[in-house]
Amino acid sequence: MTREKLMNVEEFQRVMGETGFDAVVATSQPNVFYTSGALIMTQLAIPKRLAMTVLPKGGDDALLVCNIEESLARADSWTEDVRSYVEYAQTPIALLAGVLKDKGLAAGRIGIDKMYLPAAHYEELAEALPRASLEACDELFDEVRSIKTEGEIERFAQAALATERAIVEAFREAKVGSTEAGVLRSITEKVGRAGASHTLFGVLRAGDQSFHAHPAARERELEPGDLVGVDFGAEFDGYGSDVARMAIVGEASDLQAEMYDKHRRVQRKAVECMRAGVRASEVYEACVQAYADFGIKLPGPHVGHGFGLSLHEAPMLQPQNSQELRSNMLIYIEPVIVDERVGALQLEDLILVKEDGAEILTTYADTEELFVIQ
């Protein structure tokens, strides 16, 4: 069934008009999904099996896939012009070059997402279209995709809430002796029951792995006193999540409770300063200052990130980014500190930026105190 067209077509065409591109080519999985509605899992699993959209100024889009995925692409996508290549008989880039020529773009200014397309494919394209001007268009996608449509906000909010709920329910069921990997499996099962097609990533930090950002899962049993951090993302029909919550096994030490409380206060201060017009770097600086008030140095390179079809997308809340927040941006806010005594501290909530403030969308359970695993 054709997916609902959630991309902001008018904005895309407007920004493309500003850039002067005659056409834009999307090659990354998120850009292709955004511009076509076709969710092709092998784009990630089998990188050489390229799928692409060709988006000329004014319309007349085409979707290019390998023939193995053609029936799915036709079923999923709102793009009527679906073309396919047979692997090993024709390269994906040969098909792309042919389509661009067909559309009279052989000598055009073509934008392409060069932060994704591998160099070897790019060089093949440059050779096949010697008169074309191939330019990076990653910023165009970053800009358009950063402002979410209503349908996107609804889907990403549901994904976030379902993920938060799964984490909290898994905490409720966990106990001393539950294994770290077992808690992650429990979350995986719960997001699955809530409609997730698959897990994007799942991290549980505890014990001696409290100091890694993204350790691998293991069968270690939870022990009293463990400060547990979970950072989990799942995908619901193409729309993902990225939520972090913390728990204590048994009773928190004074230091654990204190550090958690300080961390949470900083995160909430960051949310308070977010609204349309505030610069991304200002949110970062607000966290630096709030931590400094507690005598803590923030070591993280960012304190949050735009979220959409990519896990990290514009705007990145980092000190060099002077970009202003805008209404209908979705941002996961996650200042992280690693305390050498208690380990990493991380809460991650989904925020909707509005004209006059920011709304927290991950509101299933209160985070004022550490969740207690009995």
Place this chain on the structure above:
Amino acid sequence: MTREKLMNVEEFQRVMGETGFDAVVATSQPNVFYTSGALIMTQLAIPKRLAMTVLPKGGDDALLVCNIEESLARADSWTEDVRSYVEYAQTPIALLAGVLKDKGLAAGRIGIDKMYLPAAHYEELAEALPRASLEACDELFDEVRSIKTEGEIERFAQAALATERAIVEAFREAKVGSTEAGVLRSITEKVGRAGASHTLFGVLRAGDQSFHAHPAARERELEPGDLVGVDFGAEFDGYGSDVARMAIVGEASDLQAEMYDKHRRVQRKAVECMRAGVRASEVYEACVQAYADFGIKLPGPHVGHGFGLSLHEAPMLQPQNSQELRSNMLIYIEPVIVDERVGALQLEDLILVKEDGAEILTTYADTEELFVIQ
């Protein structure tokens, strides 16, 4: 804990010697894991957060990661020289260029996996090292990684068998009224209990989705007469799987049983012809011929693929590939046909190539007849 070094170091250095490269740089997740032992999940989830290995001729390797992943990289990797960049303060490529200069390679012949590194990063590197000769080294990795070490064979065989078992056990528990997504969740849970960290992909074909190669999961209930195809991959501490099995809900029609039987006979004929020295294209042609004997045309572009840290890797069993099979290659054999009456037919088994034949490693349950879901 540092991972066991399963890469074939001698073979890697030997092939590098043949190429004449002064150093090789790995940027893809599988190549970095292969050459360092560091399993960095954000390499896939956050593509801009590059991780890389620098592998000079004769040794003196370095592992380059963003500082967020540094503690994990140091714990996982056997590479002693771990360097890190701070995101947004320094680009990953600036760090790479500095390391290459430090190692006296600024004017060297550098191999780089250009089938993975995005064009924008590649151009930044070319600009930073104007005197270096940057060349594609994808084939070097393809060649070395295609011959598995004993430790790799053991891990990939275990992953395959655990996945096969999970699929078959989920079939055993399924019944009329089970949902398609529910069956996939059941498999996910079972591979998780067997030690999988996450699902690589999970596909279930039934009903009107029998004709897509990789449809998205849905809550449709299984009905009597459904021909069910499952293609599932999971990752066990970095080592993945890719197994396909089929089942019938209730009683198979004569046509379903007949088509399944023909399909399976073709797959077994392909296995019978595999041994060291046989060309990849010959296995493909054997399938074409075996299907033709049944009056069926094989539409698929390949009938199987090398498997390792990448889902599809050398050797691809496709008609243009004259590469000879070699001992200790691991290959998933999967001729697929889509019959317009019954849907897609696919069995996928892991095969170990030997001097005198090929051993099927996915032997948990017999596939001679369709598994019956009651």
